[in-house]
Amino acid sequence: MGKKLPLKPDVSNNDEDSVHILSAAELKRRMQIKRIKIFGETGSGKTYFILSQLLYMLNSGVAPEKILMCIVDYDMDGISANLNYVPDNLLDRIKVVKAFDTEDGYKAVDFFVKKLIRPHLTKHPDATPYTFLVHENEYLFYIACRNHYTQQVYGLSEQEYMERKRKKEVQLGKGAMMRDENPRDVYASINRNFSDYFQGLMKLGDYYGFQVITTTPSKQVVEKWGQEDQSTKVVAAGRPDLSDYWYDYIFSLWKERKIKNKDIVETYKLRSEKVRGLSKPFIIRNFTVEKLWQHINSQKEEIK
Numbered sequence: 001m002g003k004k005l006p007l008k009p010d011v012s013n014n015d016e017d018s019v020h021i022l023s024a025a026e027l028k029r030r031m032q033i034k035r036i037k038i039f040g041e042t043g044s045g046k047t048y049f050i051l052s053q054l055l056y057m058l059n060s061g062v063a064p065e066k067i068l069m070c071i072v073d074y075d076m077d078g079i080s081a082n083l084n085y086v087p088d089n090l091l092d093r094i095k096v097v098k099a100f101d102t103e104d105g106y107k108a109v110d111f112f113v114k115k116l117i118r119p120h121l122t123k124h125p126d127a128t129p130y131t132f133l134v135h136e137n138e139y140l141f142y143i144a145c146r147n148h149y150t151q152q153v154y155g156l157s158e159q160e161y162m163e164r165k166r167k168k169e170v171q172l173g174k175g176a177m178m179r180d181e182n183p184r185d186v187y188a189s190i191n192r193n194f195s196d197y198f199q200g201l202m203k204l205g206d207y208y209g210f211q212v213i214t215t216t217p218s219k220q221v222v223e224k225w226g227q228e229d230q231s232t233k234v235v236a237a238g239r240p241d242l243s244d245y246w247y248d249y250i251f252s253l254w255k256e257r258k259i260k261n262k263d264i265v266e267t268y269k270l271r272s273e274k275v276r277g278l279s280k281p282f283i284i285r286n287f288t289v290e291k292l293w294q295h296i297n298s299q300k301e302e303i304k
């Protein structure tokens with residue numbers, strides 16, 4: 001695998017000693033930027049949430065040519081399974097790159113920003129609210145970062161490396177454990193690769209003026225194991241401890257099933273885990289993008 005690309009703005013046209021001074025118009029545009037993370041189980045509506053942003057804008061009167069959504073897709077099937085929600089006149093406004101390893105992710109973001117997003121925003125300077133870079137599946141990207149490490153250090157996939165390591169332990173006998181290196185150093189390298197990507201993605205969004213959305217599955221964790229007040233909590237898979245800091249909005253989604261009159265009734269729910277400008281969490285039943293932003297805006301107006 002080649003060396004990863006740095007995710008940073010292209011300032012090659014600027015003088016070496018120049019300072020990029022933000023105008024009032026640029027500062028106002030940056031206030032429109034949203035960094036959103038969505039997590040939930042399979043089928044909870046994560047991809048639907050993303051694609052319905054486009055329909056919401058179209059219904060709000062935004063011209064199709066001002067809308068652009070670029071997707072780095074590690075999830076492989078979510079986008080294609082939900083394209084039926086997208087009107088035909090918006091299909092060509094969605095661009096997808098399938099990604100398998102960390103290098104794919106860096107290359108995809110670099111291509112999208114330089115070849116599509118930057119020219120789009122140059123042509124439509126007021127299109128910041130309608131321009132998105134989406135990363136599908138933060139968890140799979142973290143797995144790719146682990147695989148990247150073993151490929152670079154040992155020339156093996158993570159699975160091949162773990163199998164070789166286990167065979168050596170079996171050969172050495174019961175209780176033996178092979179330690180090729182300090183685990184703390186290993187994960188420091190893996191975590192840095194992971195966090196550098198998302199930090200770079202957010203900075204590019206700030207610099208050029210586009211929205212960032214990421215998705216990830218959910219997982220259950222047990223708190224206070226073995227104690228009387230033991231509980232189970234649903235959290236984002238991946239490494240939220242390394243990435244949550246960068247987001248303005250974090251939403252968890254889930255699907256609730258109940259039997260009513262012998263029929264199964266499904267209710268899709270959204271819970272706010274983090275909302276810029278709001279401290280009190282909320283839940284929306286059978287959420288839509290329109291319902292979500294109306295609720296957030298009304299709550300912010302009440303605070304004022």
